[in-house]
Amino acid sequence: xxxxxxxxxxxxxxxxxxxxxxxxxxxxxxxxxxxxxxxxxxxxxxxxxxxxxxxxxxxxxxxxxxxxxxxxxxxxxxxxxxxxxxxxxxxxxxxxxxxxxxxxxxxxxxxxxxxxxxxxxxxxxxxxxxxxxxxxxxxxxxxxxxxxxxxxxxxxxxxxxxxxxxxxxxxxxxxxxxxxxxxxxxxxxxxxxxxxxxxxxxxxxxxxxxxxxxxxxxxxxxxxxxxxxxxxxxxxxxxxxxxxxxxxxxxxxxxxxxxxxxxxxxxxxxxxxxxxxxxxxxxxxxxxxxxxxxxxxxxxx
Numbered sequence: 001x002x003x004x005x006x007x008x009x010x011x012x013x014x015x016x017x018x019x020x021x022x023x024x025x026x027x028x029x030x031x032x033x034x035x036x037x038x039x040x041x042x043x044x045x046x047x048x049x050x051x052x053x054x055x056x057x058x059x060x061x062x063x064x065x066x067x068x069x070x071x072x073x074x075x076x077x078x079x080x081x082x083x084x085x086x087x088x089x090x091x092x093x094x095x096x097x098x099x100x101x102x103x104x105x106x107x108x109x110x111x112x113x114x115x116x117x118x119x120x121x122x123x124x125x126x127x128x129x130x131x132x133x134x135x136x137x138x139x140x141x142x143x144x145x146x147x148x149x150x151x152x153x154x155x156x157x158x159x160x161x162x163x164x165x166x167x168x169x170x171x172x173x174x175x176x177x178x179x180x181x182x183x184x185x186x187x188x189x190x191x192x193x194x195x196x197x198x199x200x201x202x203x204x205x206x207x208x209x210x211x212x213x214x215x216x217x218x219x220x221x222x223x224x225x226x227x228x229x230x231x232x233x234x235x236x237x238x239x240x241x242x243x244x245x246x247x248x249x250x251x252x253x254x255x256x257x258x259x260x261x262x263x264x265x266x267x268x269x270x271x272x273x274x275x276x277x278x279x280x281x282x283x284x285x286x287x288x289x290x291x292x293x294x295x296x297x298x299x300x301x
Contacts, residue, residue, distance in 0.1 A: 004089040004093070006035075008038065011040045023095075026095055031055070037058055068218060078165040079161050094168075096198075096200075100253065105198075125153075125190055136254075138243060138246060147198070151299055157172075169187065188301045197297060268290060
């Protein structure tokens with residue numbers, strides 16, 4: 001069984017992405033990892049090339065920043081990395097530059113890949129998510145955070161990155177940019193038994209504000225950015241609806257970063273800003289294990 005990882009990254013240093021930790025967590029699972037590095041305003045390319053392994057294959061790309069609808073630019077760039085994977089791979093593992101796998105989950109992921117390798121009805125594997133927010137001590141628990149997503153897919157050229165590269169879909173023919181946002185068929189998946197640790201909302205407020213400015217340019221025009229992101233120099237973490245204290249263990253590869261960068265973030269769980277709708281969602285999830293209207297870009301089989 002051959003396993004190949006793939007990811008994209010741009011301006012990792014400038015925007016403080018934990019891409020080195022992300023790739024380090026991916027390497028034990030993979031025989032090879034494709035990293036598509038977008039032309040950056042910092043030294044991201046040399047950072048990736050400095051990783052001491054022969055498993056990583058770097059490709060270079062220039063992002064089309066004129067594409068500002070639905071985050072489709074991220075799907076387009078992810079598909080460039082996807083197109084560079086070797087034809088003899090059985091499974092492909094995708095991580096975003098702010099996502100990390102836990103070392104304790106590697107064995108269960110391999111076991112699931114081996115179990116379903118020859119079952120063509122299974123097109124991918126589903127992962128649970130831990131969304132950290134504000135600091136490494138809290139995770140989001142409101143309906144705004146997706147609970148699951150696909151991070152392992154079968155090596156099939158009809159499977160493409162979808163929308164803003166959050167997930168994947170199957171297309172009968174090469175999709176247009178518009179079809180990447182609205183078309184395709186949901187993949188049939190099995191649970192992986194593993195989790196993704198998502199650190200995209202854990203940065204110093206200055207880095208987080210810079211990320212917001214860069215990130216939203218892939219969705220909105222400048223007038224929207226001026227109104228909704230503004231000229232603030234630091235991101236305001238206090239607007240969050242609901243968080244809970246994280247009581248688990250972070251991946252070991254993250255420990256040095258956490259020790260160095262876990263700034264003070266004060267959150268009072270007794271003062272959650274829950275709407276009536278959010279309280280209802282919490283009740284249904286607690287009582288019945290589901291959220292009404294929850295977005296699921298997959299089909300469990």
